[in-house]
Amino acid sequence: MSILVTGGAGFIGANFILNWLKAGGDKVINLDKLTYAGNKMNLAHLPSESCELVVGDIGDDKLVRSLLMDHKPDCVVNFAAESHVDRSILGPADFINTNIVGTFNLLESVRWHLGQLEPAVAGRFRFLHVSTDEVYGSLGPDDHSFTEETAYAPNSPYSASKAASDHLVRAYFHTYHLPVLTTNCSNNYGPYQFPEKLIPLMILNALSGRELPVYGDGRQVRDWLHVEDHVRAIRLVLEKGEPGRVYNIGGRAEKPNMEVVTLICSLLDEMVFDPKIGPRLNLVKHVPDRPGHDRRYSIDPTRISKELGFEPKYDFASGLRQTVRWYLDNAEWVKNVQSGEYRRWIGRQYGAGTEENHE
Ligand code: NAD
Ligand code: TYD
Numbered sequence: 001m002s003i004l005v006t007g008g009a010g011f012i013g014a015n016f017i018l019n020w021l022k023a024g025g026d027k028v029i030n031l032d033k034l035t036y037a038g039n040k041m042n043l044a045h046l047p048s049e050s051c052e053l054v055v056g057d058i059g060d061d062k063l064v065r066s067l068l069m070d071h072k073p074d075c076v077v078n079f080a081a082e083s084h085v086d087r088s089i090l091g092p093a094d095f096i097n098t099n100i101v102g103t104f105n106l107l108e109s110v111r112w113h114l115g116q117l118e119p120a121v122a123g124r125f126r127f128l129h130v131s132t133d134e135v136y137g138s139l140g141p142d143d144h145s146f147t148e149e150t151a152y153a154p155n156s157p158y159s160a161s162k163a164a165s166d167h168l169v170r171a172y173f174h175t176y177h178l179p180v181l182t183t184n185c186s187n188n189y190g191p192y193q194f195p196e197k198l199i200p201l202m203i204l205n206a207l208s209g210r211e212l213p214v215y216g217d218g219r220q221v222r223d224w225l226h227v228e229d230h231v232r233a234i235r236l237v238l239e240k241g242e243p244g245r246v247y248n249i250g251g252r253a254e255k256p257n258m259e260v261v262t263l264i265c266s267l268l269d270e271m272v273f274d275p276k277i278g279p280r281l282n283l284v285k286h287v288p289d290r291p292g293h294d295r296r297y298s299i300d301p302t303r304i305s306k307e308l309g310f311e312p313k314y315d316f317a318s319g320l321r322q323t324v325r326w327y328l329d330n331a332e333w334v335k336n337v338q339s340g341e342y343r344r345w346i347g348r349q350y351g352a353g354t355e356e357n358h359e
Helices: 011-022 061-071 085-090 093-115 119-124 157-176 198-207 227-240 257-271 302-308 316-329 331-337 340-350
Strands: 002-006 027-032 051-055 075-078 126-132 180-185 212-215 221-223 246-249 254-256 284-287
Touching (some): 002 011, 011 027, 011 227, 061 093, 085 093, 093 157, 126 157, 126 227, 180 227, 198 257, 198 316, 221 257
Parallel strands (some): 002 027, 180 246, 212 284
8 A cells, every 4th residue: 555645855745744654654655856845855764665755757647657557556645846936936937837737747647547447446546636725816804714615816827827737636526537635725834844935934044144035014914834734634635535625724823924024033032042143023124025926815724624623733823933943953954955056046036145145
């Protein structure tokens, strides 16, 4: 028995694999292209009998079909994606290739594979597609949170590419009866997140006394979900979810960005005060806003709560404290991910000067 995970060397995929194996799950085949966001170190300590890394592209149909044939997994969990909005604004092509064409190839390969199996075995198979709340677009302060019925209105190349992949997944259920499940979650945070995203970027900049670049007025709202809660929810959906159904997963923790940054600064001042840096909130710099910046995301988690009994265990304060602690305790991991590619990104996104500050 095994499962095929794609993108398992990234932030959420790695947390999922660790959690899955800890809970006694079957062997994992991890198909990952190891882009800048994939990190072999995240899973390097696992024995190959528990987790086998296959370096490759979800868009490679021969490779995906041979993995399905050789391992006959019970399910595919698709995390592989280009996942950063700012990168999608500067260069959308990779987002189209991986998020849309790659997902299409996975669906086609699974459809072909299920055609070779006994109907009873094929009936037990699941294809779980991990998506985002960003497909629903932007909310005003008083709008109702996103439900599974909210109309899609993606605003960035990233969210448009995820929306397209969700539509394909839906179509494969209705047209070919592929046993799919889709989850749309809110912003994740926690251990192993690549420091291009808000929370780890702010933790690491604040730790070393660099500027904290807040886009625009910093009053945009995100609904924060601890990654360990998210991967637990995914296991529940795999186990009990109804094929063809969509499940929104949120953390019941809506926060404006400035509140998140302020909390990070106070946690670091408390844990590792540095007189040379002083109070870290002084490092905040309001920089020009992201083009097309969505104002507010918010998940209504009623369906997954009522139907599958899921509730997040972390509140934001305890989850953020644990996350800050993790980045402090894992200096080697941090040093390794702040490689040449990371420095190039920081230089490109935040302007000349910042790159040198990372030397
Ligand atoms: P990530 O960027 O940290 O990791 C993505 C992983 O996919 C990396 O290991 C990368 O090497 C791999 N990958 C990229 N292109 C590939 C390809 N063509 N073939 C095989 N592997 C490839 O992303 P994440 O934050 O772990 O997100 C995982 C999923 O969750 C994504 O689908 C993302 O859209 C979704 N999501 C993330 C968040 C969040 O807050 N991080 C929120 C909502 C939804
Ligand atoms: P991000 O982590 O990129 O996730 P997403 O855009 O998918 O929600 O950003 C979270 C919020 O933080 C978003 O409103 C943009 C903002 N942000 C900044 O203000 N400064 C930054 O340097 C980054 C990376 C994000």
